Amino acid sequence: MNRFHHSSAIYRTATSAALVLFSQAALAWGPHTEIAQAALTALGTGDGIYKQLGADTGVLAQYVWMADWRTQLLIRTDEVFYADDYLLFPKAKTHSQHICPEVKQTYAPFFRRALQALRTESPRNAARWIGSLLHFTTDTGSPPHAAGFLGAAHSKMENWVDAKLIHLPEYQPQLLGEDDSAAEAGFLARMDGLIEFSKERAARCRADVDADRREPVEPVVLESALETARVTADLLHTLGVLAARPASGASLSGTVALQKNNHPSLDRLPAKVVLLGTDFSTLTAPDGSFAFRHLPEGDYKLVALAPGATSAPMAVSLRSGGFIVPQLALSAAASGNLLRNGDFLLQWSGADALDHWSMKTPPGKLAAKTSVRDWDGEWLPLEKGVSYRLEAHWKKSAPQAESPLVFVRLKPAASGPAVPTETEPLNAPSDHITLNGTQEAAWAQVCIRAAQAPQEVLESVQFRREN
Ligand SMILES: [Zn+2]
Incomplete structure (x- = not known):
C-alpha cells in the first residue's frame, strides 16, 4: 500500500527531518512531573493558584509535558485535544526548541498567554496553557538545556538524577512582580538566574558525565532540579496572585x-x-x-x-x-472530513501561517535551492479495518510548473521511533486515493508538498471514512 513515488527534491530530507524531530523529543528531562509536583506541594492548597484552577491544579504535574506533545492528539478518559492548541498562537506561530538560547523566546509570550487564560478561560483551558509555560520553564533548568549542550552526553547529564529527592520543604515562594509588566520582567530575570545556575552545574559535572561516572553527577543535577522547582513555585504563586486581582471587561x-x-x-x-x-x-x-x-x-x-x-x-x-x-x-458544513481547516479558511495565528497546518522548510542549503515546502496537517488516529478516502480538490488555476502533491504519512504509534511511511501522492488532476487503518497505519497525517501556499493550489483537502 505504501508505495514510494517521489521525484520531489525534498523527499529524502523530509524523512531525515522526521528523524531530527524524534531525536529532539528524546532529549527529555525525566523529572518534569516531580519538579511541578514539588512546586505545588511547596505552595500548598491555600495558594492562589489552587483557588484559580480548583480540581484542575493537580493536572499541572501532567500538563508540564505539554510542549513535548507537540503535533500530538491527546486521548484520555476525560479529554481529547491537540497539544498544538496550547502551543501555537499569534505570538508563537511556530514551535521553538526547548534548549538555550532558543527556548528563551517562549518565556514572555507564554507567561502572558497563561495569565490571559487564567483571567478569560475555563480552569481546564488555563491549566493547559500553564502546562506549556511550565514545560519551557522546567526544561530550561536542565543543565544541558541551560548550557545549550546537544552532544552525546546530553541525555545522561539530564537524567542522572533521583527524582524521588525533588522536594522543597520550607520553601517560601516569591512574588515575581506586583503587576503584569513587573511580573514578566521578574520572571525573565528569574529565568536568567536559573540559566546561570544550571550552566554552572553543567560545566561542573561535564567531565564525570563524559567519563561515565554517575555517582558524583547525581547531586549536581539534583541542585538544578531543586532550583527549577523553586522557580516553578515562584511562577505559579505569581500567576495565582495576579489572576486574583479584580478585572474588568x-x-x-x-x-x-x-x-x-x-x-x-x-x-x-x-x-x-x-x-x-x-x-x-x-x-x-x-x-x-x-x-x-x-x-x-x-x-x-x-x-x-x-x-x-x-x-x-x-x-x-x-x-x-x-x-x-x-x-x-458547525454541522451544516460538516462533511465527514476529519481534518481541521481542510478548506484553508482560517489564518488566526497570522497572515503568513495557516492554522492546523505547519510548514516545514527543508534543512540546510536545500531550503534555498527549492521553493517546495511541506505543509503538514494534524495527526489523525485511524481505526483498524476501516477504509479512508483522501480527496484533493484542486484549483482550476493550479500552477503546474512544480507540480504540487498531496499524500498521507502513516505510522504505527502516536510517538516513538518509527519513521512514517508515505502513500502514493495525488497530483492534479487526480483527486483521490483510499487506504486502510492497520496496525502499521494507526496514525495518518495529510501532507501537501507545494511551491505555493496550499490555498493557492487547492480549494480543499478532505480525509474521511469511506463508508
Ligand atoms: Zn522539552
Whole structure:
C-alpha cells in the first residue's frame, strides 16, 4: 500500500527531518512531573493558584509535558485535544526548541498567554496553557538545556538524577512582580538566574558525565532540579496572585453544535473558538459550551472550528456586561472530513501561517535551492479495518510548473521511533486515493508538498471514512 513515488527534491530530507524531530523529543528531562509536583506541594492548597484552577491544579504535574506533545492528539478518559492548541498562537506561530538560547523566546509570550487564560478561560483551558509555560520553564533548568549542550552526553547529564529527592520543604515562594509588566520582567530575570545556575552545574559535572561516572553527577543535577522547582513555585504563586486581582471587561459565551463524524476519538474533540486578530482562543467544554470572561470591550470577529467545518466570522460588539452568542452550528458544513481547516479558511495565528497546518522548510542549503515546502496537517488516529478516502480538490488555476502533491504519512504509534511511511501522492488532476487503518497505519497525517501556499493550489483537502 505504501508505495514510494517521489521525484520531489525534498523527499529524502523530509524523512531525515522526521528523524531530527524524534531525536529532539528524546532529549527529555525525566523529572518534569516531580519538579511541578514539588512546586505545588511547596505552595500548598491555600495558594492562589489552587483557588484559580480548583480540581484542575493537580493536572499541572501532567500538563508540564505539554510542549513535548507537540503535533500530538491527546486521548484520555476525560479529554481529547491537540497539544498544538496550547502551543501555537499569534505570538508563537511556530514551535521553538526547548534548549538555550532558543527556548528563551517562549518565556514572555507564554507567561502572558497563561495569565490571559487564567483571567478569560475555563480552569481546564488555563491549566493547559500553564502546562506549556511550565514545560519551557522546567526544561530550561536542565543543565544541558541551560548550557545549550546537544552532544552525546546530553541525555545522561539530564537524567542522572533521583527524582524521588525533588522536594522543597520550607520553601517560601516569591512574588515575581506586583503587576503584569513587573511580573514578566521578574520572571525573565528569574529565568536568567536559573540559566546561570544550571550552566554552572553543567560545566561542573561535564567531565564525570563524559567519563561515565554517575555517582558524583547525581547531586549536581539534583541542585538544578531543586532550583527549577523553586522557580516553578515562584511562577505559579505569581500567576495565582495576579489572576486574583479584580478585572474588568465583558464576557462572551455560547455553544457550538457539532455533527459527529463516526470517529471514536475525534468525535470527542472540542471545537476551537478564536477571536480573529487577537490572542484570544479557547476550546469548548464537552457539552459544546464556551465562555470568555474579562475581555476588553471592543468589536471582535469570532470563528469556531472543528474537524471538517469552520464557521463564517461572526461580528460581536462587546460592551461592559455580557454577550451571549446564539448557538453556532458547525454541522451544516460538516462533511465527514476529519481534518481541521481542510478548506484553508482560517489564518488566526497570522497572515503568513495557516492554522492546523505547519510548514516545514527543508534543512540546510536545500531550503534555498527549492521553493517546495511541506505543509503538514494534524495527526489523525485511524481505526483498524476501516477504509479512508483522501480527496484533493484542486484549483482550476493550479500552477503546474512544480507540480504540487498531496499524500498521507502513516505510522504505527502516536510517538516513538518509527519513521512514517508515505502513500502514493495525488497530483492534479487526480483527486483521490483510499487506504486502510492497520496496525502499521494507526496514525495518518495529510501532507501537501507545494511551491505555493496550499490555498493557492487547492480549494480543499478532505480525509474521511469511506463508508
Ligand atoms: Zn522539552
